Amino acid sequence: MYSDLEQALARKPDVAFITNRAACTCRLRCRPLARLHLFIEKPLSHSLEQVSELTRLCEEQKLTTCVAYQLRYHPGFQRLRELLGAGVLGQLLSVRAEVWEYLPGFHPYEDYRRMYASKSTLGGGVTLSQIHEIDYLCALFGTPRRVFSMGGRSLRWRSTSMTWRCPCWSFRAAAAARCSSSCIKISGSGRPSAVAP
Numbered sequence: 001m002y003s004d005l006e007q008a009l010a011r012k013p014d015v016a017f018i019t020n021r022a023a024c025t026c027r028l029r030c031r032p033l034a035r036l037h038l039f040i041e042k043p044l045s046h047s048l049e050q051v052s053e054l055t056r057l058c059e060e061q062k063l064t065t066c067v068a069y070q071l072r073y074h075p076g077f078q079r080l081r082e083l084l085g086a087g088v089l090g091q092l093l094s095v096r097a098e099v100w101e102y103l104p105g106f107h108p109y110e111d112y113r114r115m116y117a118s119k120s121t122l123g124g125g126v127t128l129s130q131i132h133e134i135d136y137l138c139a140l141f142g143t144p145r146r147v148f149s150m151g152g153r154s155l156r157w158r159s160t161s162m163t164w165r166c167p168c169w170s171f172r173a174a175a176a177a178r179c180s181s182s183c184i185k186i187s188g189s190g191r192p193s194a195v196a197p
Contacts, residue, residue: 015039037064042135043128069135077136084140095141095177097133126165127151130181134167137179141171 002008008016019041038058044067045051058065071077083089104112106129116122117129127134138144151165169177 017041035061035063038066040065040067042068043131046128069132069139071132071136072139077139081140093176095137095171097137097177097179099130099133099181101130126181133179133181137169137171137177141177144169144171144177146170 014037016036017039057063084092103118106112106117107115112118115124117124147167147169149165149167151167166178166180169179171177
C-alpha cells in the first residue's frame with residue numbers, strides 16, 4: 001500500500017483500487033491512471049465534474065472499470081432479476097426499497113461527527129452513503145423516467161450532510177418506486193426508535 005501515487009505507479013500495477021472519499025474520487029489525476037483497470041469504491045463521485053474525462057480515458061484505453069456495487073452480485077438479487085425477467089411476478093405497479101441506519105453506529109471505531117458520511121464537503125450524506133438501493137433499483141428497472149425527491153438533515157446529529165431522503169421515481173417497468181433511507185434508526189415496529197446521541 002502506498003500513500004504516494006507516483007511511487008505506486010512505479011511498480012507498474014495492472015489494477016488500481018480507488019477507495020478514497022467520494023469528494024476526492026474523481027479529483028485524482030486521471031492521466032496517470034489511464035493505463036490501469038479500475039475498481040472504484042461507491043459512489044463514483046459526489047458530482048459529475050471530471051466523470052466524463054475518466055469515462056473517455058477508460059474507453060480509449062479499453063480498460064475494465066467497476067464501481068463497487070456488490071449487492072448486484074448477491075444471489076437474492078440475481079434470483080429476483082431472473083424472476084422479473086421471466087415475468088413470473090406479473091406487471092409491477094410499485095416498488096419500495098428502504099434502508100435505515102443509526103449514524104453514530106455507522107463506523108463505531110470513529111466519531112460520527114468527523115467521518116465523511118456526516119460532512120457534505122467530503123461527499124457524505126444519506127444519498128451517497130446509502131446508495132446501494134438506488135443502484136439496484138436502476139439495475140433492475142433501468143434509468144428512471146422521472147424523479148422527485150425530498151430530504152433534509154437532523155440538527156440533532158450535528159451533521160452538515162443530509163440525514164434522510166425519500167425519492168420517488170417512475171420507471172418503464174414499474175409505475176412507481178420509492179427508496180427511503182435515513183441515518184435515524186427505525187425499530188422493527190416501523191416507528192422511530194428512542195436513540196441517544
